[in-house]
């Protein structure tokens with residue numbers, strides 16, 4: 001609200017007085033008791049007055065009401081459907097968390113068995129879809145390969161295009177959870193020129209994905225339980241994060257009543273950027289750059305503080321967390337354990353830890369409340385598990401998939417959903433007459 005002053009009660013149900021620069025004062029009832037946010041009535045009133053709130057990056061704009069994920073960024077709290085992330089990380093599995101996010105409750109034994117077996121029945125790809133991969137260059141980045149392949153799913157399942165057909169939305173949900181790991185594994189196989197493996201549905205979702213990624217057709221593949229457990233944990237930690245850039249993209253695309261496949265494909269593209277999911281790969285590039293430059297973290301931190309063009313401390317900072325990201329705490333501990341067990345002692349982990357220590361004791365980072373985020377330590381684990389850097393963001397996409405689906409479904413069922421359509425402050429020429437080519 002750039003020009004309007006909002007005074008009065010800020011929380012709970014009550015009255016808010018809105019004073020505009022014209023001197024007009026409006027009083028409105030707060031209908032949505034959200035802490036610090038007067039609620040949707042304020043937006044409606046502003047729309048009537050013709051005022052547009054300019055909020056680049058939507059720092060203060062709520063785009064939806066949601067019952068999926070709760071974050072308290074100042075306290076470093078994250079809960080899925082009310083369950084603390086620490087408890088889910090310790091006791092749950094990715095498949096169970098997927099069910100929780102999508103259907104709202106933890107499954108009982110029967111529900112989990114049904115869910116798992118429905119997913120297992122859909123892991124195969126249509127043979128024609130497999131040929132789709134032939135068209136990409138071998139060195140193509142796996143993220144656009146994945147988003148294109150997910151988009152292509154709507155050409156194979158044309159029965160799923162109506163977003164209000166609930167049985168088909170349910171089928172699309174299962175198809176996505178089942179087929180995206182297969183597509184992701186094939187994107188990897190394509191990049192290394194190896195043949196695709198059919199899914200083995202005697203394995204669970206994460207084990208099956210690992211086998212299709214690292215196995216070979218003629219050789220037996222033993223899934224390492226430590227690797228499967230670590231990946232399952234990382235998927236749980238990435239599964240949802242309310243209105244982040246990719247989830248907002250999924251909801252925005254879906255708000256035009258585009259189908260689930262189209263919306264998820266758009267979300268994958270949004271995740272690709274280095275300020276969002278792509279940061280996990282950018283962190284590893286940064287750590288390798290520091291190592292290759294002699295391992296001097298203080299020197300790198302100075303470059304960040306001097307705001308050298310293109311130099312940011314990747315994996316640090318967050319729009320919502322102004323405290324340590326609770327996921328990063330868990331991931332840091334896991335990175336340490338995994339690297340000891342699988343990867344030995346890793347000098348990049350040492351650089352990461354020194355970098356964190358240096359940053360957290362520096363006023364620049366303290367004043368701006370910049371802490372490690374979910375992406376800071378994940379790359380080190382993915383690397384130890386055998387994944388190349390280019391592939392890290394695909395792993396993020398696999399983890400975030402149930403969250404995207406849950407949000408799309410919530411959005412499509414919410415009677416308050418409207419097509420997403422922000423306004424703008426026009427800054428161009430007001431009006432001018434066409435100039436013929438000869439006079440330009």
Ligand SMILES: CC(=O)SCCNC(=O)CCNC(=O)[C@H](O)C(C)(C)COP(=O)(O)OP(=O)(O)OC[C@H]1O[C@@H](n2cnc3c(N)ncnc32)[C@H](O)[C@@H]1OP(=O)(O)O
Nearest residue numbers: 274275276277279312313314315316317318319368373375
């Ligand atoms: C899964 C995820 O998407 S988690 C985020 C992954 N992304 C990254 O790790 C990339 C690095 N981090 C960043 O670029 C940012 O912190 C973001 C994109 C995550 C959040 O950005 P915003 O909320 O818009 O914060 P904003 O850019 O306004 O930063 C506020 C201040 O902190 C500084 N800052 C923020 N992040 C960093 C960083 N990583 N390194 C150095 N300075 C930073 C900004 O320069 C700015 O300083 P200023 O006030 O002197 O101009």
Ligand SMILES: O=C([O-])CC(=O)C(=O)O
Nearest residue numbers: 241243244245319320374
């Ligand atoms: O919430 C955000 O802005 C970024 C995100 O997706 C995450 O941290 O997992």
